[in-house]
Amino acid sequence: MARLAIAPGFSRELSALALPEREQVMAALHGFLLGVPAPEGVGTVRMADGLMGVVVRQGEVSWLLTLLPDDEAEAYAGRHAFSVNPLIGVIEQWDAEALGRVEHALRRSAGESRLLAQVDDAELLSLGIDLALLPLIRLITNEADVDALEPLLPPTQHLPLAVMARGGSLPEAWKALDSRRTSWDSPAPIDTSDLLGALVRSPDLAVFASRVEELDRIVTAPDWCVFLHPPQHRLARAGHYDHPVLVTGGAGTGKTLIALHRAAHLAEHGNGPVLLVTFTQGLAADLSGRLDTLIEDESIRKRIDVDNVDRLAIRIVADVEGRQPVLVGPGARSLAELTEEALRLLTRAAGDLLDDVLSFGEPGRKPYRHVVVDEAQDVSPAQWRLLRAAVPRAPDDLFVVGDPHQRITDHRIALESVGIHAVQHELAISYRLPHEVLSFGVRLRGGGPALGLVKNVQELHGFRSTHHGERPTIRAYDTPENELAGLVTTIGSWLDDGVPAAEIAVAARTTRLVKAAKEALTAAGHDVRVTTLHGLKGLEFERVALIGIAEGVVPEPLPNDPASRARVLQRERGLLYVACTRARSMLYVSHAGRGSPFLSS
Numbered sequence: 067m068a069r070l071a072i073a074p075g076f077s078r079e080l081s082a083l084a085l086p087e088r089e090q091v092m093a094a095l096h097g098f099l100l101g102v103p104a105p106e107g108v109g110t111v112r113m114a115d116g117l118m119g120v121v122v123r124q125g126e127v128s129w130l131l132t133l134l135p136d137d138e139a140e141a142y143a144g145r146h147a148f149s150v151n152p153l154i155g156v157i158e159q160w161d162a163e164a165l166g167r168v169e170h171a172l173r174r175s176a177g178e179s180r181l182l183a184q185v186d187d188a189e190l191l192s193l194g195i196d197l198a199l200l201p202l203i204r205l206i207t208n209e210a211d212v213d214a215l216e217p218l219l220p221p222t223q224h225l226p227l228a229v230m231a232r233g234g235s236l237p238e239a240w241k242a243l244d245s246r247r248t249s250w251d252s253p254a255p256i257d258t259s260d261l262l263g264a265l266v267r268s269p270d271l272a273v274f275a276s277r278v279e280e281l282d283r284i285v286t287a288p289d290w291c292v293f294l295h296p297p298q299h300r301l302a303r304a305g306h307y308d309h310p311v312l313v314t315g316g317a318g319t320g321k322t323l324i325a326l327h328r329a330a331h332l333a334e335h336g337n338g339p340v341l342l343v344t345f346t347q348g349l350a351a352d353l354s355g356r357l358d359t360l361i362e363d364e365s366i367r368k369r370i371d372v373d374n375v376d377r378l379a380i381r382i383v384a385d386v387e388g389r390q391p392v393l394v395g396p397g398a399r400s401l402a403e404l405t406e407e408a409l410r411l412l413t414r415a416a417g418d419l420l421d422d423v424l425s426f427g428e429p430g431r432k433p434y435r436h437v438v439v440d441e442a443q444d445v446s447p448a449q450w451r452l453l454r455a456a457v458p459r460a461p462d463d464l465f466v467v468g469d470p471h472q473r474i475t476d477h478r479i480a481l482e483s484v485g486i487h488a489v490q491h492e493l494a495i496s497y498r499l500p501h502e503v504l505s506f507g508v509r510l511r512g513g514g515p516a517l518g519l520v521k522n523v524q525e526l527h528g529f530r531s532t533h534h535g536e537r538p539t540i541r542a543y544d545t546p547e548n549e550l551a552g553l554v555t556t557i558g559s560w561l562d563d564g565v566p567a568a569e570i571a572v573a574a575r576t577t578r579l580v581k582a583a584k585e586a587l588t589a590a591g592h593d594v595r596v597t598t599l600h601g602l603k604g605l606e607f608e609r610v611a612l613i614g615i616a617e618g619v620v621p622e623p624l625p626n627d628p629a630s631r632a633r634v635l636q637r638e639r640g641l642l643y644v645a646c647t648r649a650r651s652m653l654y655v656s657h658a659g660r661g662s663p664f665l666s667s
């Protein structure tokens with residue numbers, strides 16, 4: 067049977083086409099499923115008038131890489147090389163022509179000293195380095211050369227090389243390579259001539275369709291629904307975990323994405339109802355919408371409830387008491403009281419043994435079989451106890467994602483203290499942030515490590531980005547009025563650049579500043595989201611403007627007591643870090659008068 071795999075980016079290329087071409091391409095794609103022959107090896111196939119698809123084919127398997135105008139497709143096919151990593155079996159591709167040019171330049175400029183002179187060929191080959199790359203690698207003279215090669219080499223070639231270039235050991239280099247593994251399963255012996263096996267092990271680069279409906283979904287769904295980076299895939303699609311899992315990582319590393327995919331996986335392959343919890347109702351609504359996009363099958367989607375923990379407590383109490391608890395006015399119970407009450411209801415009676423016998427609504431019954439938690443750093447101890455009690459202790463009970471550096475509450479908790487013995491996995495690569503915004507955010511966050519949920523100390527160490535972008539703009543104004551005028555001009559210019567209004571956010575520390583910004587922007591006819599720094603949590607936008615990042619405003623006035631003072635400082639740094647790291651491409655920060663002390667730290 068013909069098997070067709072699609073590479074990421076193809077759906078974007080397709081959606082950029084005019085309708086007649088798009089229809090031609092779709093017809094050609096459907097033809098692939100019937101076994102339309104592409105040449106064996108790397109070649110091109112007609113997809114529409116003037117458009118060719120670049121395809122790698124081996125027997126019944128075709129991997130469609132890209133759509134290009136006729137005159138570019140042949141050249142693309144001619145200059146790209148493909149191989150299978152002999153250690154972890156994933157597919158590798160590189161532009162051999164561009165690397166040839168680099169090799170030529172290095173040969174001319176290289177002096178006598180060679181960076182990897184101490185590492186012999188056998189050691190490099192034992193790291194999976196491709197034999198064809200050895201001559202180039204032997205010309206490298208410094209770490210900057212290795213950095214310059216990063217965009218040209220497959221990550222599985224570059225990562226071990228970069229470790230060795232920094233003087234790392236072979237085991238460290240193997241570990242770096244291991245981070246690109248897409249599954250926990252130990253690999254069978256790798257057959258480097260098996261394209262199908264390699265593509266199956268590379269879900270970030272190839273997704274298979276064998277039916278028309280699958281194909282149509284792959285080319286129309288957003289990439290985040292279909293393609294997962296190796297660590298994301300490994301964590302979200304693991305067969306099962308026999309212990310609770312905690313995934314930590316800096317801003318934009320894909321934690322929420324992993325939580326969504328894990329919830330979808332558990333709904334499809336798990337053993338009962340799934341709860342996905344996050345910080346606020348607003349974020350829950352956002353996640354719920356994204357799950358609707360991710361999961362096509364309604365019966366599977368229905369197995370997942372999305373909520374915040376407060377609403378979970380209210381639902382449990384309401385379910386058992388038979389009516390909604392009163393939240394305001396006479397007889398009202400606070401959210402803290404309701405959380406305690408819900409916990410009491412879940413743990414009062416029978417306990418775990420009767421879980422399967424009792425129906426929900428009776429004390430002791432666990433309402434969920436799987437719980438997935440996003441924004442874990444801000445869950446309170448009482449809420450953790452409730453979440454722990456909401457699922458039986460069983461494999462795949464709790465899957466938790468969070469970032470202690472983004473903590474904006476004062477809750478500090480070791481999961482162990484609430485009976486959650488989680489195994490921690492760390493993510494290091496931000497897919498959202500350009501390097502310039504990431505390093506600015508990390509510098510603002512400063513203030514040392516955060517208290518982890520499993521580890522005592524959580525460092526930001528090793529957190530990096532995949533791409534470069536614009537440096538954040540910092541503007542100092544003499545008066546608040548001029549600062550607002552500057553904001554209006556900036557947002558106006560962003561809209562003029564063609565950035566959709568929904569992709570722009572403006573935020574400030576206080577509601578007074580938010581109100582002033584809203585009024586100024588509305589008066590200028592700029593209809594963009596304006597919110598507090600807290601209101602940005604968990605979201606992302608193309609461009610973000612933060613105003614009023616001034617002394618006396620950020621951080622908010624500090625208490626006198628040294629311990630509370632340190633806590634507030636950490637929280638406020640976390641808040642500013644969260645706000646800055648919402649920007650996918652551009653960040654603007656302004657203040658009137660003296661800037662926040664965080665800006666100069």
Ligand SMILES: Nc1ncnc2c1ncn2[C@@H]1O[C@H](COP(=O)(O)OP(=O)(O)OP(=O)(O)O)[C@@H](O)[C@H]1O
Nearest residue numbers: 290293294295317318319320321322323497498604
């Ligand atoms: N597999 C992927 N495919 C496409 N885009 C991705 C992928 N992984 C990450 N991204 C990009 O990175 C962004 C960050 O993902 P996500 O919101 O899940 O990160 P996060 O770690 O939860 O961030 P934060 O902690 O800052 O809220 C996504 O919105 C998307 O733009």
